[in-house]
Amino acid sequence: MYLLIFRGGHHLFSFYVNSAKKKISVGGDEGDILFPPEISGQEMVLRKEFDIETKEYSWFLYPSSNGFKLNGEPVKPGTPFQGNDVFSISDFSFSFSMNSNLSLFSSKESSLKVGNTIIMEDDKTEYKNIVLTYGGNSRTFSFRNDRTVRIGRKNTDIVVGFNEVSSEHLALVMKPNGIYFQNKGKNGTWINGVKVEKGFLDEGKYNISIAGRHDVSLAVNKEKVSESFYSGSLAGHFEQIENWVNQPNLFSTHPIIFLTGESGVGKEVFAEFVHTVTGRKGKFVTYNAASIPETLAESELFGTVKGGFTGAEEREGAFFSADGGTLFLDEIAEMPVNLQSKLLRVLEDWMVKKIGESGNGKKVDVVLVLATNREIEEAVEDGTFRKDLYYRLSTLQVKIPPLRERKEDIIPLARYLHFALTGRDLSIEKEAEDKLKDHEWSGNVRELKSVITRFAYSGKDTFTTNDF
Numbered sequence: 001m002y003l004l005i006f007r008g009g010h011h012l013f014s015f016y017v018n019s020a021k022k023k024i025s026v027g028g029d030e031g032d033i034l035f036p037p038e039i040s041g042q043e044m045v046l047r048k049e050f051d052i053e054t055k056e057y058s059w060f061l062y063p064s065s066n067g068f069k070l071n072g073e074p075v076k077p078g079t080p081f082q083g084n085d086v087f088s089i090s091d092f093s094f095s096f097s098m099n100s101n102l103s104l105f106s107s108k109e110s111s112l113k114v115g116n117t118i119i120m121e122d123d124k125t126e127y128k129n130i131v132l133t134y135g136g137n138s139r140t141f142s143f144r145n146d147r148t149v150r151i152g153r154k155n156t157d158i159v160v161g162f163n164e165v166s167s168e169h170l171a172l173v174m175k176p177n178g179i180y181f182q183n184k185g186k187n188g189t190w191i192n193g194v195k196v197e198k199g200f201l202d203e204g205k206y207n208i209s210i211a212g213r214h215d216v217s218l219a220v221n222k223e224k225v226s227e228s229f230y231s232g233s234l235a236g237h238f239e240q241i242e243n244w245v246n247q248p249n250l251f252s253t254h255p256i257i258f259l260t261g262e263s264g265v266g267k268e269v270f271a272e273f274v275h276t277v278t279g280r281k282g283k284f285v286t287y288n289a290a291s292i293p294e295t296l297a298e299s300e301l302f303g304t305v306k307g308g309f310t311g312a313e314e315r316e317g318a319f320f321s322a323d324g325g326t327l328f329l330d331e332i333a334e335m336p337v338n339l340q341s342k343l344l345r346v347l348e349d350w351m352v353k354k355i356g357e358s359g360n361g362k363k364v365d366v367v368l369v370l371a372t373n374r375e376i377e378e379a380v381e382d383g384t385f386r387k388d389l390y391y392r393l394s395t396l397q398v399k400i401p402p403l404r405e406r407k408e409d410i411i412p413l414a415r416y417l418h419f420a421l422t423g424r425d426l427s428i429e430k431e432a433e434d435k436l437k438d439h440e441w442s443g444n445v446r447e448l449k450s451v452i453t454r455f456a457y458s459g460k461d462t463f464t465t466n467d468f
Contacts, residue, residue, distance in 0.1 A: 003046075005033065006093045013422040013456050014097075022048045022283060026094065028064065030446060034453045039090050044068050046081060059096075061087060127203075128223040130172065130179060131279065132158050134216045139246055140277045142238065147174045151208075151216060152185075164211040172218075178202050179220050187211035232409035234266075237398050241270065242277050244396050245367075254350060258393045259371040261400030264446030267371040268328065270400065275326035278367050282325025287318040290331035297339055298355060302346075305356040319352045319364050326367040332393075333372040333379045337386065344389045403441040403448065410436050413445065414463075417452040426452075427462040435465055 002014040003024065015033055017024065025031035028043035035042060043064040048057050059081045061070065068075040070087045081087060086095045127143040132151070139158065141149050150156040152168040160169070169185035178200035183189040189196055190209035206218040245255055257274055259267045268286070275284045292300050303317025318327055329335075335343070346352055347368075353361030370393055372379075379385035403410065411433055418426035428436070441447055455467045 002097050003033070004095050004097050006095075007457075008091045009093075012459070015421065017096075023286075027089075034450060035092070036454065036457050039092075041065065042067060042089055044075075044087070044089070058082070125203075125222045127174065127176075127179075128221045129277075130174070131219040131221065132216055133219075134158050134160060134214075138279045140242075140279050141246075142242055142273075142277060143174050144235070144239070145174060145176060148172065149174075151210060158216060160210050160214045160216070162211070162214060164213065166211075169210055170208065175200070185211060232412055233406040234400070234409070237270070237400065238273060241274060241398065245274065245278050254366070254368065256347065256368045256370070256393055256396060258395075258397040259369065259400060260376060260397065261371075261373065262402045262444055263373040264444035265400045265402055266445045267373075267400060268330070270398065271326070271328040271330075271369040271371065274367060274369050278326065280325045280367060282366075283322060284326045284328065285318050285322035286328045286330060288330045290334040294336050297336060298342070301339065302342070302352055303354040305354050315354075317352070317354065319346070319366065320354075320362075322366045323364045324366075326369060329368065329370045331372060332370045333374040333376055333385055337384065340386045340389050344386065344392060347392055403444045404439075407437045410441075410448065414448060414452055417449050418456060421453065421456045424461075429462060429464045432463050432465045432468060435468055439468075 003017055004014050005012045015024070024033070024046040026033045026044040026046070027035045027039070027041075029040075031043060045062040045064060046059050047062060049060050061068070061075050061079045061081050062077045063075045066074075068087055068089045070079055070081070071085055075087060081096075083096050086093050088094070129140050129142045130149065131138055131140050132149070133139075141147070141157070149158070149172045150168050151158040151160060151170040151172075153159070153161055153163075153165040154167055156168060164187050166185040166187070169183070170189050171182045171184060173180040173182070179202075180198070180200055181189075181191070181196065182198045183196060188211060190212060191201075191206050193207075193209075201218070201220055203220050203222045206220070208216045208218055210216060241257060244257065255274075255278070259270055261267060271286075272284060287301060289297065299315055299317065301318050303320050304313065304315040306314040318329075346364075350363050350365070351361045352364050353359070376385060376390060376394075380387050380390050403413075411428065414428070414436060415426045418424070436448075443450070451468060455463055458467065460467070
């Protein structure tokens with residue numbers, strides 16, 4: 001699904017909406033979709049929530065500033081936004097579509113058919129991952145060219161521990177044109193009922209029968225290029241995280257991954273990656289410790305019981321909202337010290353007790369990802385971050401380098417961001433490439449995103465030094 005953006009009735013670009021996404025921020029300083037400078041400060045948040053009336057998840061509008069309209073009427077917080085609706089501000093308007101790009105006919109045709117549009121679905125796709133399920137347990141392997149995933153009786157990625165299964169029974173090799181498979185088992189392999197030796201699998205779901213007796217399901221997934229994670233010099237970090245979450249013996253069922261790095265380097269991208277590779281069915285929930293007043297922080301994190309104290313209403317809290325899924329605790333170094341001690345207690349037994357609740361609380365099942373842009377060791381030294389909590393969190397730690405230290409990523413990332421917005425490839429003049437690479441990027445990926453978004457609003461095809 002796409003959120004289409006128009007200005008003055010002309011289609012500017014399209015924002016691809018990942019089916020797992022729960023929130024889209026339009027405008028503001030750090031939104032998914034940014035406005036040009038002349039209407040800076042305006043912001044709209046779209047949230048996917050469960051609709052009691054329809055018994056399904058729907059999108060709701062929450063304007064953070066005045067001026068937004070829905071079908072010509074002022075938007076009230078919590079207003080549902082459906083496929084045929086249009087919300088707008090100033091001369092911008094937004095609507096949902098199952099197709100990405102709307103392009104005007106050529107000038108010759110448009111003189112005959114004024115105002116008509118044609119719909120083109122030309123988004124590029126690439127392989128994203130494969131998911132193997134055996135015995136009720138699933139493992140996700142993200143795509144890397146020539147990566148080999150093995151199924152067999154012992155010392156393989158998926159272990160099928162029966163005598164009729166060969167030590168290495170089936171090899172799956174990731175290739176740009178598909179997933180190459182090769183049977184290595186003496187008792188044979190069947191895919192969707194057909195005995196096979198070797199070949200290629202495209203996107204889709206397959207039933208693999210190992211030795212004709214043991215079923216392993218395989219899902220080969222592609223994604224829109226506009227949705228894909230950028231890799232480049234960060235590929236090793238993504239691979240490291242994937243290796244961690246695929247080794248549950250390291251952390252039982254509760255991995256805790258700690259991300260550090262400057263503001264804007266893409267820590268939330270890594271957190272969403274963790275949620276993806278763990279295969280969690282629950283929600284991806286974000287809690288920003290820096291944006292919540294201290295008086296509300298505990299209730300937002302752990303929840304409240306109705307009547308537990310004066311004026312208290314029933315509130316789930318971030319931990320319970322993320323139960324069965326992933327909780328991303330951002331700006332963790334800004335969490336009040338008294339709340340840090342309560343967080344540490346939860347991490348010992350994963351029991352969460354709401355404010356005002358009697359008893360010991362309830363156990364939660366979450367993957368926990370934490371992040372900070374501060375030098376956490378300095379926060380420990382100056383006493384603003386508990387040392388024992390730091391030791392509990394820092395076992396699986398990834399430091400994401402700033403953009404200025406990975407200059408080889410700048411141009412590919414600029415092209416990725418432009419395609420994600422417009423569905424079109426980005427052409428960059430050589431002088432402009434040099435200028436982009438030499439820039440310090442103090443705002444990291446967030447700053448680059450702002451530059452590319454401004455260019456996307458221009459409607460031009462080639463990025464020059466004048467655009468930066």
